[in-house]
Amino acid sequence: MKKIFIALTAACAALAFTGCEGMLDNPQKGVISLDDFYQTDKDAQSALVNVYYNAGRFLSNTMGTEAGWNECPLLNPFEYASDDIFSSGENKADGVEGNQINAFWYDDTNTVLTGSYHCYYMIINTCNQLLDHFAESADSQIKKQCVAEARVMRAYIHLMLAMGWNNPPLVDHVLGPEDRPGNVESQAYLLQWIADECDKALPDLKSRSQVEAEAGAHPGAGAVRITTGFCNAIKAKALMFKNTKDDYAKAKTALDAIIKSGEYDLVKPDKMASLYHKSGDGSVESVFELNLVHGSAVTDFYNRTQPNFKMLWGWRSSRITLPNGPGTELPGEGPWGWCNPSKKFVDTILEHDGYDSARRKAWIKSYDEILYDMPYANDATVEDKTKDKNRGIFDPDGVYGNVGYFMWKRLYRVEDRTPDANVEWNLLVMRYAEVLLMYAECCAQTGTDLAAGLEALNKIQDRAQSKHKSAACTLDEVKTEKFLECWLEGSRFPDLVRWGDAAKELADNGKWLPKYRDGLFQSDPKYKTDVHHGYIDESDANWCVLAHQNMGFDASKHSYFPIPYSNKLVNPNVKDWNK
Secondary structure (H helix, E strand, O other), X not given: OOOOOOOXXXXXXXXXXXXXXXXXXXXXXXXXOHHHHOOOHHHHHHHHHHHHHHHHHHHHOOOOEOOEOOOOOOOHHHHHOOOOEEEOOOXXXXXXXXXXXXXXXXXXXXXXXXXXXXXXXXXXXXXXXXXXHHOOOOOOHHHHHHHHHHHHHHHHHHHHHHHHHOOOOOOOOOOOOOOOOOOOOOHHHHHXXXXXXXXXXXXXXXXXXXXXXXXXXXXXXXXXXXXXXXXXXXXXXXXXXXXXXXXXXXXXXXXXXXXXXXXXXXXXXXHHHHOOOXXXXXXXXXXXXXXXXXXXXXXOHHHHOOOOHXXXXXXXXXXXXXXXXXXXXXXXXXXXXXXXXXXXXXXXXXXXXXXXXXXXXXXXXXXXXXXXXXXXXXXXXXXXXXXXXXXXXXXXXXXEOOOOEEEOOOOOOHHHXXXXXXXXXXXXXXXXXXXXXXXXXXXXXXXXXXXXXHHHHHHXXXXXXXXXXXXXXXXXXXXXXXXXXXXOOOOHHHHHHXXXXXXXXXXXOOOOOOEEEEHHHOOOOOOOOOOOOEEEEOOOOOHHHHHOOOOOOOHHHHOXXXXXXXHHHHOOOOOOOOO
16 A cells, blocks of 8 residues: 655644643744645645644654653553553553553643643644635535545544543634633533534545545555545444433444445454554454554654554563564564553453453463463473473563463564564554444444344454354443453543443452462462462552552542643633533
8 A cells, every 4th residue: 555644844833722832833834825835636635644644643652742752642541541451561660650540540740641632632733724724615526525534533533532531622723822722511512513523524525445446556545544434433433422312323323324335344353463463454344544654755754653652562571581483473672561451351351252262362362372372482392381481471570460461452563563663553543343333332222223233243243253142232242342342442441431330340440450470480489380380469469559548430530531730720711521
């Protein structure tokens, strides 16, 4: 697929209420004035490229904000707040910002939340630069399509803000230096605005098949453009978060259009592990992904590559020897281990799917699989492997925040590595599996088309090779399936809040953070073994409860995130959702 990155020379005007004083209020494009630039079809297309460029850049990492460069705004705020993972790292002193969110002892200075919030508005600003100049004057189909794609991107980012911050400012134009927008009147208003924006865009968007027909010999091109499929998915998701029966019915109609289009499908079970990796870019399951390709001419490539996300969510190489033999899938860089599957997730997928299911194998790896199924430079017989100290958790203190299973779904792999050790994978935003699960939920929420909802649910289960197959399309069945299928996709926390389940499901978040050790590397006779033997150490698992007496999920405080302190400091018109 031909992947193009053309950064406009315009600097992104700062949102006054973010406090990013260093960014230019009056961007320049060489010697061409802004008014002269926003004129032609080519200008509109260049402005749209800038929308995609900045969406990829600012959803991938928080570089240039208070959070530095570590975090991924697409995922990290919502995943740390969920029961999907343990926010881990080297030890209790590592990954503090993620642990604050995971255990709900954060405040409005948390850099993960602040950096993500600012990144969202920087993307919105780029969309508004295009829309302010072309939305009312688009006199060609090319301009109309550019307007439509920017409109959907702006709606999608506002949806992220609505799910995270409830009723943040709605920004539908480029702000001036003196502008200080306040909170939108309600989350419901913002969500309806998002759905309406999608409706405005739909007539001027192309379908995936139309985009790919125009792209010729570039299969998957329809996955990296905003199409009618993604537009309908965002519309449906916004309506579902309004949480009324009527809105679920409207969402179901939008989702039905995606399903009936026949343009999407689930990848085969043996290809599940390719999702979220380079080999899965542009797959038939991708409804929308942000395009990335390595090239020496791409001067800002590093900033779009989730530069430290690959390290954050890798296996803690200071504690465990990474498979390093011929054919290994692990590149060898020393990751930091900030993401380990929660015990709840591990227990649920083993009970629901079974150890041998395709989904379990594609999403997480057991300690035994790492020891005995993956290649090491010193591979020998199975008996030799059981005693080999050149593999396994060699640190006697063990792996922190772990129960013997390791994240595989989003683990940085050899196939994703560029020659200069950057990442080359597309940022997958929406896939067809989520569309099917949203459709099944809408059927359950409305009590209509339950047979079709069950068919969608069973399709997910069949592909997963799950030992459980739903007999009816119920909300409980959908909830469990979505927990497993959409793990590490940023949907769990907002869903729990929307369903009213957050207080129950997140009650124990951060209160139990065990270590996983290997008896082969222990000196204490009580735990020492002559062969590899993994076990859970709970001796200090409750440290966070002892250290932070006010931790733990409180629906009145933690259903949504606080507006960053730096924003409230410069903008008296914006307040937290619960104030």
